[in-house]
Amino acid sequence: MRRGRKRLLVALAIVFVVLVAARAAIDPLVTWRTRKVLAGLEGMRGRFQDVEVSVHDLSYGIRGLRIEKLAPGGKALPYFQAEHASFGLYFKELVRGHVVAAVELEKPKLTLVSAKEQPRKQGAEEAPQVGHGIEALAPFRLDRLQVKDGELLWVDEREPERPELWLHRIEGTLENFATRKALAKNEPTVLAARGVLQRSGAVSLFATADPLAKKLTFAGQGRLEGLKLVELASLVGSKAGIAPDKGELDMSIRFRAVGGKISGGVRPIVKDAGTKPAKEGLGPKLKSLLADLSLRIFSDDVPGREAVATTIPIQGTVDDPKAQAVPTILGIVRNAFVRGLEDGLSGLPPPKAKQPENVVEQARRALSPRREAQPRAQPKGEK
Template structure:
């Protein structure tokens, strides 16, 4: 080995001294820059996060990988500072930003983002100071500053999506754990292929009550008004584990029962329409675990149970309906009368199925939320394969590890 490098050493010794010194200075400078770079980047990132109006944030560390054109934010936390909420709005163990080499070879400088154990928490409070729900253009500007290249692929592993409502008694705490998300086509320039929906988002996770959530979205990110098609399916939710939310919203609780839900929605030019189909199976409201219930509460539960029995599909032991909605963003309209009619229809005429119909088309949505064909989402249509059905999309494979700070799916009734 020594014999192999001897000629090289002799050649270096023959170099002019000035050249050797220059090379040494450049090497030392590059080494110093490499050592200092993570600290400089961390200070810049923390300064940008702290400049979000109403919020503050920081990263614990920065990892630089020059060989693959990447850097990673480690220990990311963003808090609301102008209110009383102390739960982080955004938290992530790692956010890795890297150049997508597969596109670089085709002359495109784009990027991938991988988020490990990312968490997003929304809080609905009685006042603005007690709430945490704002996601607007200010956040988009921060993302563009931190990740300046066009993002074409976003992946989230072991995530947590949480919604808390402190205005209710008891307080509502709903969440999706072990969240896996894959998003492609999140471009900030028009798609070269001219596709109507260049962006595809697939989300999967475990809901409160041991259920499984699958959601798929096709969208045009650059549309002036939201232009998208969404479909969602929630299965195998154990209702007793939702008793706190049932008490908060309906003042009832159950001793047994399962829930499923299917939904579809589309939006275009400021209007939207869709439907939600909830199904409750083998529900029993005779929950005797709470001996401190008032007489009025027990009477109300008996009324609810009687109404549920009245509209129940006896063959399936199931209560279900189809709830249509439409309107403009900020001004939704729910078909209440149609929902009631559908309750009886499911019980006595012909049962709905807990499936995604594929009957909502963005091209049929007018800016008012009405349907171009004049029928609307309240009209029954034969079920056809949807544009993006969560039953058919490729699932996001979870990683082997799991976060340790996510809430338990179990809830004490």
């Protein structure tokens, strides 16, 4: 009896020592593994301050993460950084045999640079088979991804002015992203986000998606309010040769994608806008004069509001065959924003119609103050 108890105590002591040793070893081991993964990133280099692992709540955290892209000349360009990123598994779900995770990113910053390369044209029939790609992954569900105080910087290096779009103070969540139908519980993946564009524009975005559908399937809406147009001077000036020098922009967007075909509408409202030439010369000056004139002609008749409003249809193609649902949604929003901005400023939207419309009909639509008379693009211009 006494011998049995002694053996039990020895066994418990051994288990305790092993657990303490494992706990002591796990942090250096995970640190080493993290360094190895970052070193293996092709064309990039990464570093971090420290990592922490919690056995108690099955979580992994990394602090001071910084990933840089290596340019051909050896120059390191910022790509992604985060003050703190954590990843945790749900113990209750793990016991049931389901891998369900949550991710939190604090102060992440992503820098995207548009380089000089030709975008690939693609038809809707070539839309990526999203569902098949996701199902190839191990079965798991991302219950919640949370972003706090995030930043997204887009730099257009195709233009000499290197115009930038800066979305910051991003607060966002992505919920219920699963790689198996049973894990998704027949509910959509839901994305909700808010942020500030440049210094003044309040942005909100809501979207839902079915990442397991054969082709891209999602829907959503976004809104931009109170963006001072002068903050977009370099972006517009680089494209159009004229730049806004006053005014504000509000913009709404609604979109949906079914079977890879993307459709929707953007409605920019430009208030009290004016332009100036972005470059020297008679051409830009003349352009600026015409833009100011068209802004006046297309101003709506709401009392007390000098605004230009129109609706621009979005039509869908997916640029990248490897695109996934969330980056595609973000890409659409960005493209629609740029397009809506250009058209809103010029007051000359490219209307869209099922059948070709004559010039009078197009002019009637464009000049009508009624919202129902939405301008349409002409089928002739479609690819």
